[in-house]
Amino acid sequence: MGSIFRSEEMCLVQLFVQAEAAYCCVNELGELGLVQFRDLNPGIIAFQRKFVNDVRRCEEMERILRFLEKEITKANIPIIESSENDKAPCPRDIIELEVAFEKLEKELKEINTNQEALKNNCLELTELKFLLQITEDFFEEAESQLSGSELPSEESVSVTGCSRRLSSTSGGGRLKLGFVAGVIQRERFSAFERLLWRLCHGNIVLRHVEINVPAEDCMANEFISKDVFIVFFQGEQFKSKVIKICDGFHATVYPCPETLHERMEMSVGVNMQIKDLHMILYQTEKHRKNLLLSAAKDVHKWNVKVKKMKAIYYTLNLCNIDITQKCLIAEIWCPVTDLKKVHSTLTKESVRNGSTMPPILNRIETNQTPPTFNKTNTFTVGFQNIVDAYGVGNYREVNPAPYSIITFPFVFAIMFGDCGHGLVMTIMAVGMILYERHHKNIEMKNEILTIFCHGRYIILLMGLFSIYTGLIYNDCFSKTFNLFGSAWNVRAMFQPNGPWSNETLQNSSVLQLNPAVRGVFSGKPYPFGIDPIWNIAVNKLTFMNSYKMKMSVILGVFHMLFGVTLSLLNHIYFKELTNIFLEFIPEVIFLTALFGYLVFLIIFKWCVFTVSESEIAPSILVHFINMLMFNYSGPAMTPFYCKQRSIQTFLVLIALLTVPWMLLIKPYLLYSDHQRTKHVVRLCDNSKVSILQSEQTEAEIKGGGDKNHWEEEKFSFGDTFVQQAIHTIEYCLGCVSNTASYLRLWALSLAHAELSEVLWHMVLHNGFTGLSSVGLTITFAVFAVLSVAILLVMEGLSAFLHALRLHWVEFQNKFYKGAGYKFIPFSFTDICKR
Secondary structure: OOOOOEOOOEEEEEEEEEHHHHHHHHHHHHHHOOOEEOOOOOOOOHHHOOOHHHHHHHHHHHHHHHHHHHHHHHOOOOOOOOOOOOOOOOHHHHHHHHHHHHHHHHHHHHHHHHHHHHHHHHHHHHHHHHHHHHHHHHHHHHHHHOOOOOOOOOOOOOOOOOOOOOOOOOOOOOOOOEEEEEEEEHHHHHHHHHHHHHHOOOOOEEEEEEOOOOOOOOOHHHHOOEEEEEEEEOOHHHHHHHHHHHHHOOOEEEOOOOOHHHHHHHHHHHHHHHHHHHHHHHHHHHHHHHHHHHHHHHHHHHHHHHHHHHHHHHHHOOOEEOOOOOEEEEEEEEEHHHHHHHHHHHHHHHHHOOOOOOOEEEEEOOOOOOOEOOOOOOOOHHHHHHHHHHOOOOOOOEOOHHHHHHHHHHHHHHHOOOHHHHHHHHHHHHHHHHHHHHOOOOOOOOHHHHHHHHOHHHHHHHHHHHHHHHHHHOOEOOEOOOOOOOOEOOHHHEOOOOOEOHHHHHHOOOOOOOOOOOOOEOOOOOOOOOOHHHHOOOOHHHHHHHHHHHHHHHHHHHHHHHHHHHHHHHHHHOOOHHHHHHHHHHHHHHHHHHHHHHHHHHHHHHHHOOOOOOOOOOOHHHHHHHHHHOOOOOOOOOOOOOOHHHHHHHHHHHHHHHHHHHHHHHHHHHHHHHHHHHHHHHHHHHHHHHHHHHOHHHHHHHHHHOOOOOOOOOOOHHHHHHHHHHHHHHHHHHHHHHHHHOOHHHHHHHHHHHHHHHHHHHHHHHHOOOOOHHHHHHHHHHHHHHHHHHHHHHHHHHHHHHHHHHHHHHHHHHOOOOOOOEOOOOOHHHHHHO
16 A cells, blocks of 8 residues: 555664764754654753753844844834745854844844933933923013012912912012922822922912923824923922922922023023934934844844754754764654655765765664654645544554545535535635745734635535535525426326316415326436426425435445445554454444445335335335344335345344454453463473573573563453453444434535525525615625625534544544654754744
C-alpha cells in the first residue's frame, strides 16, 4: 500500500557532525524541515545546558524587536513583510546584529526620553503663556475694586461662583495684596475653591478662566480640561496656606511678576522659548520617524532571523558534545524516503563550511514507537486535520484521510442534498481558493474567515457532492427539473381509458394515480434521480421518508463494512494473523449476517415488488424484528421468498456464534502461547546456569547484559479477557447503535428539504403574486439572506458536525486506534508562523 494510505516509514538516525559546523548543519535541517530531534539530555534542566546563554541572548533580541514593533505601530508606520527566505545569520554575525539592536534601542529610548522632557517643558511654558495672558485681566479687575481706605473682606460667598467680592473695613491708605497664580484640572476646581474658602475664612479673592486653545495648536490635547486661576490674599500666613492647598490638588503654580512691564517682558521671552521648543520637537519627531521608517523595512526580516537563531540554539541544547568537544552527537527521527536528501544536504553544508569531518548518519534500532507522519498538501491537509482531531494514528496504521476525501463530503451531501444550495457553496469555495492564490502572504485578522479559508477544498467538495445529491433528489431550492419526462401520465386517467372526468376534477380535492390503468405508468424509471411528479404529489413526504430512510441504512451498513475491511489491511501489515481469524472474520460475519441481510431485504423488495403490488408488500421492519425473536407466526409474516425462515434462522444462529468466537478463543490462545513461551524460557535458563557454572569469568561479563533479556514477560489472563470482552460487547452493540445512528442522514435530509420548501412558499412565492418590481427585489433579498443564514450556514454546520460524528464514531472506530503521537519536524516554516 502506498504512503498516501498509510503513514510514512520512519527511522531513528544517530548524527555526528563537527562541532564547528553544527550550527550551520542544524540551520540547513531547519530549512529542510524533514527531521525531528530527540532530547538526549532529559535529566538536565534548561539553565544548565550548554547553549543556554545563546538562547537568552536571542530572547533579549526578541525583547528589543517587540519594543521596536510597539514603537513602529504607535507611529502608524506599516511593517514591510519580506517575501524572501531570510537565512539565519552565521555565529560570527550574531554579535554584530546584537550590537546593532542594542544601539538602535538605546538611541530610540534616548529620543523618547528627550522628546518627553521637551514636551513637558513646552507644556509648562504654554501654560505660563496663557496664565500671563489671562491674569492681566484679573489684575485690572482687582485694582478697580480696591480703594485707598478699604480693606478686603467677604460678606457673602457663592461656592459655585467664579468671584469673591471685597468689602470695606476701617483703615487708611491703599493696601498691597499678595497673589498666587497657576493652572489646575477643571474637575478639581470645585473642591479646590471650597477648601480655599474654608481654610482662609473668606479672606481671599479667587478668579479662574477656562483655557481655550486653538484646535490647530500642537498642544491642544493637553488643555482639554484645564483652568487658569489666581488667588489674591493679604499676609504671608495666607500665602503658605494657599501654596499647600495647591500642592494638595496637584495644581501647577507659576511665578507671575507684579508689574505690567515685567509681565510683558516675561510674555515675550516665553513666546520665544515656545517657538524654539516647537522647532526642536519637530526636528526630534522627524528624526524619530526616519529612524522608525528605516527599522520598519527590516524588523520583519530581523524577527525571522532571531526566531531561527533561537530555534537553532534550542535544538543544539537537545544534542550532546563528545569528550573531545569536537563532535556534536544528535538523534533524529526522519522519514526513510528522505534520508538520502538529509544526508546530501548535510554533506554540502559541511563542505561549504570547510569541515574536515563529513557528517555521519547511522540508523539505530530502538524499541521506542516512532512518531506518525502523514505527508499532505494544500488539498489534503484539511481532511488530515479532521482525522487528527479525533486522534493521531498509530505508527504505520491505515490513514483514514484519503478515504475521507470522498466519503466525508458525500455523507455531508446526503444530508444537504440541494443542487441550488450546493452551487452557492461551490461558488463560495472557488472564490476562497482564488483569493488564497492571489493573497498567499496576507494574514487574515478574522479568525472565522481564516478557518473557512483553511477548509476551502473541503467546502468545494461538499458543494460539488451536494449538487450531485441534489440532482439525485431532483431538488433545487425546493423545485424540481423535468429533464427526461415523467414516467407517469395524468391524461391516461381520464375517460375513456380511465375513470376520471371533468366532474371528478371539480368534486375532488385530491386524486390518486392508479398504475394499474393502462398508460398511466410507463414502468420505466426516471433516468436520473427522483421522478419530478413527486414534487406536486400530496404523499411526497411519505415517499421521500421511505426512500431516504432505506437509503440511509444501506449507505450506513456499507460504510461500516468498509471500515471493518480496512482493519484487515492493518492486520496483514502488522502480521497479526490471529486477529484476522479471531476478530476480522467474525466481525464481518456478524455485520453481514444481520444488517447485511437487512440491506438485502430492502433491495429485494425494491426489485421484486412492482408499483401495483406496493400495498400488499410485507413490512421489512416487522420481518427483521421477528427474525431476531424467532417469531414466524401471525398474518403480517407473509414471506418475501421461499425458505425464508430457514435462511433467517441460520443467519441469526451464525451471528450469535460469532460472539463467543470473538470473546473466548483469542484470550485462550494468548494464554496458551504465554505458557509455552514461559516453558521455553525456563529451559534456556537451566542451560545458561550450567554454562555459567563452568565458565565463571564469562558469567560475570554476560550476566548483567542478559538479565533483562531472560526476564519473564508479565501476562495477566484476567486483564486480557476483560479487554477482549469490552471489545466484543462494544462491537456487537455498536453495530446496532451505529446502524441506527446513520438514520440521521434521513432526518437531516428531510429537515433541509422541508426548510427549503417553507422558505420558498412563505417568502419568495408571495413575491410573485401582486408585488411591484421593488417589492419583488426586497422579497428576493430577504429570501437570499434567509437561505444563506439558515440553510447554508446553520444547516450546513449541522450537517458538517453530523458527518464528522459518523466518520469519527461509526466509521473510524472499526479500524483506527488513533493512539500515536505526531511527527513535529524541526522546520523554520512552522516556527516563523507562530
